[in-house]
Amino acid sequence: MTVRLKSAPMNAIAPPPLLIGCAAGFSGDRTDAAGPVVDTLIARLAGGPAQQRAFLIFETLAERTLALAQLRRRDNPEAGYEPLLDAMLRPVLARCLAHGIRIVSNFGAANPRAAARHIARMARELGAAAPRIAVVEGDDLSGPEHRALLRETLGAQMEGLRIVSANAYIGAEPIAAALDAGAQIVVCGRVADPSLTVGPAMSHFGWRADDWHRLGRATMAGHLLECGAQVCGGYFADPGYKDVPGLEAVGFPIAEIDADGNCTIGKADATGGLVSEATVKEQLLYEVHDPSAYLTPDVVADIAEAEVKREQCAADRVALSGVRGHLRPSHYKVNVCHEGGWLAEGEISYAGPRAEARARLAAEVLRKRLDGLALRVDLIGALSILGDDAGRMLADTPDAGLRDVRLRVAATHAERGQAERLAREVMALYTCGPAGGGGVRTALTPRLNTLSCLLPREAVRVRFELLGKEALA
Amino acid sequence: MNTATDMVEVPLYRAAHCRTGDKGDRSNISVIAWHPELYPLLVEQLTPESVAARFRHRAPARVQRFLLPRLHAMNFVLDAVLDGGVNDALNLDAHGKALSFLLLDTPIRVPSALAPLLAGP
Numbered sequence: 001m002t003v004r005l006k007s008a009p010m011n012a013i014a015p016p017p018l019l020i021g022c023a024a025g026f027s028g029d030r031t032d033a034a035g036p037v038v039d040t041l042i043a044r045l046a047g048g049p050a051q052q053r054a055f056l057i058f059e060t061l062a063e064r065t066l067a068l069a070q071l072r073r074r075d076n077p078e079a080g081y082e083p084l085l086d087a088m089l090r091p092v093l094a095r096c097l098a099h100g101i102r103i104v105s106n107f108g109a110a111n112p113r114a115a116a117r118h119i120a121r122m123a124r125e126l127g128a129a130a131p132r133i134a135v136v137e138g139d140d141l142s143g144p145e146h147r148a149l150l151r152e153t154l155g156a157q158m159e160g161l162r163i164v165s166a167n168a169y170i171g172a173e174p175i176a177a178a179l180d181a182g183a184q185i186v187v188c189g190r191v192a193d194p195s196l197t198v199g200p201a202m203s204h205f206g207w208r209a210d211d212w213h214r215l216g217r218a219t220m221a222g223h224l225l226e227c228g229a230q231v232c233g234g235y236f237a238d239p240g241y242k243d244v245p246g247l248e249a250v251g252f253p254i255a256e257i258d259a260d261g262n263c264t265i266g267k268a269d270a271t272g273g274l275v276s277e278a279t280v281k282e283q284l285l286y287e288v289h290d291p292s293a294y295l296t297p298d299v300v301a302d303i304a305e306a307e308v309k310r311e312q313c314a315a316d317r318v319a320l321s322g323v324r325g326h327l328r329p330s331h332y333k334v335n336v337c338h339e340g341g342w343l344a345e346g347e348i349s350y351a352g353p354r355a356e357a358r359a360r361l362a363a364e365v366l367r368k369r370l371d372g373l374a375l376r377v378d379l380i381g382a383l384s385i386l387g388d389d390a391g392r393m394l395a396d397t398p399d400a401g402l403r404d405v406r407l408r409v410a411a412t413h414a415e416r417g418q419a420e421r422l423a424r425e426v427m428a429l430y431t432c433g434p435a436g437g438g439g440v441r442t443a444l445t446p447r448l449n450t451l452s453c454l455l456p457r458e459a460v461r462v463r464f465e466l467l468g469k470e471a472l473a
Numbered sequence: 474m475n476t477a478t479d480m481v482e483v484p485l486y487r488a489a490h491c492r493t494g495d496k497g498d499r500s501n502i503s504v505i506a507w508h509p510e511l512y513p514l515l516v517e518q519l520t521p522e523s524v525a526a527r528f529r530h531r532a533p534a535r536v537q538r539f540l541l542p543r544l545h546a547m548n549f550v551l552d553a554v555l556d557g558g559v560n561d562a563l564n565l566d567a568h569g570k571a572l573s574f575l576l577l578d579t580p581i582r583v584p585s586a587l588a589p590l591l592a593g594p
Binding site: 063235240278281282284285286287289290291292303304305307322340343376384388389392393396410411412447448449450 | 541550560
């Protein structure tokens with residue numbers, strides 16, 4: 001890994017901003033979002049200075065996604081990376097390679113090497129020149145060789161757990177190093193989401209790993225990008241109050257990051273959505289707790305004095321300023337996923353006069369039949385997702401005479417047989433329950449629970465490898 | 474009635490917009506004023522105590538409020554409010570994405586003079 005001894009000198013003429021587009025904000029995001037982003041990056045590169053560069057990032061890992069990927073890898077050694085990798089990347093891979101747009105992603109999930117082989121195969125099928133692909137490793141602590149370390153850290157919490165996966169949130173340094181070594185595509189497992197942006201910025205501008213303010217700013221640029229459309233009209237529209245044009249074709253975001261890490265957020269050309277001070281403020285604060293201390297493996301970012309300002313002469317462009325950064329944490333956060341019993345759910349609908357009363361009666365019947373299971377009750381249409389599991393809010397909500405109500409009950413149990421009782425009792429309501437009950441659906445799902453712990457940085461061997469021809473065959 | 478301090482009661486959503494995020498059993502809800510002049514009254518009326526009361530059925534272990542005056546925004550962090558969160562809760566919306574709208578429905582009092590700054594029809 002290259003050790004950076006000093007930051008690159010600042011030129012008298014400022015280098016052009018680095019362009020970073022986001023094509024996916026989570027596993028399950030639209031697979032047709034990348035095209036317009038790549039079209040826009042190509043147009044900007046064609047019209048911009050010769051030394052301008054662009055990246056495309058895909059963020060596809062939520063907490064449980066990785067555990068599910070580990071389970072798939074157990075069954076099939078070639079599986080365990082993002083199942084939608086092909087759908088997401090095939091429409092844009094050839095054009096990215098042809099125009100020098102480098103790609104960084106965590107779609108490697110539990111099997112970055114297999115993902116890399118898939119991408120190499122895809123490039124061959126598309127008739128593109130073989131790309132230089134690197135994998136980033138070290139985040140995966142699931143194997144038996146790490147069990148002692150986890151036991152030392154988790155202690156008694158680990159008693160009796162059936163661990164499915166354990167992954168450290170690693171940072172931007174190995175991504176930057178892989179890019180410095182010539183990678184065109186960097187495939188990661190678990191990294192902190194903003195690191196997908198910080199890595200390219202560090203490599204492009206030659207920042208040191210202790211350049212806290214620049215890393216803090218680039219981290220918040222990454223935070224704005226990491227949820228895809230959430231910064232440019234997605235998770236925002238509220239008719240009459242927050243109107244978003246063309247939501248069905250909402251564009252995905254593109255950040256321009258300067259040599260100091262400051263950014264301007266825009267979106268793909270000729271798409272729906274909008275980038276406003278309001279959309280940017282919402283995404284800036286999303287999943288943030290103390291704004292002066294947003295912890296990532298790369299830095300502690302500080303947005304307490306941040307400001308957000310729309311550009312006067314151009315639509316859908318907003319600048320972020322006033323961000324600082326501080327010394328990074330001494331420990332990596334580690335997520336441990338373990339088997340957590342069974343979730344049982346059952347639903348049945350009632351409509352017309354006294355629908356709500358009949359639904360409430362059915363709930364009472366189920367509570368009595370299923371004593372021993374801690375039931376959550378929802379009356380969908382009257383009170384559901386705002387309510388708490390224990391039913392305090394429902395107890396405070398009298399029958400309002402609603403005429404189309406879907407009863408839902410849910411419970412968990414360590415034993416599958418006990419969880420299944422719920423599904424059977426809801427089904428039996430067809431003939432044993434109140435009048436007019438219809439549309440029963442039931443589901444039984446194995447649960448995965450997570451625990452978090454912290455490991456000192458020195459205990460985690462973070463690394464990258466540029467894969468050779470044999471590894472990619 | 475004192476016309477100098479005439480107040481109108483409106484739901485929070487006319488004065489601010491919000492977004493929810495989650496991490497484990499913890500929810501954060503941003504509150505962003507639609508106009509800078511509305512920010513002080515939000516700071517006065519949406520306190521950790523008043524928000525904890527609004528979320529009483531979720532029995533939060535703690536409610537913190539962080540002020541971001543340069544953004545005319547506040548960030549509320551509510552601990553233990555998601556019945557364990559996405560891996561443990563029995564809620565269809567285990568992330569608590571809808572909780573921003575529970576907060577947005579909170580009644581607040583706005584001086585009539587500022588009413589033209591309120592959002593919505």
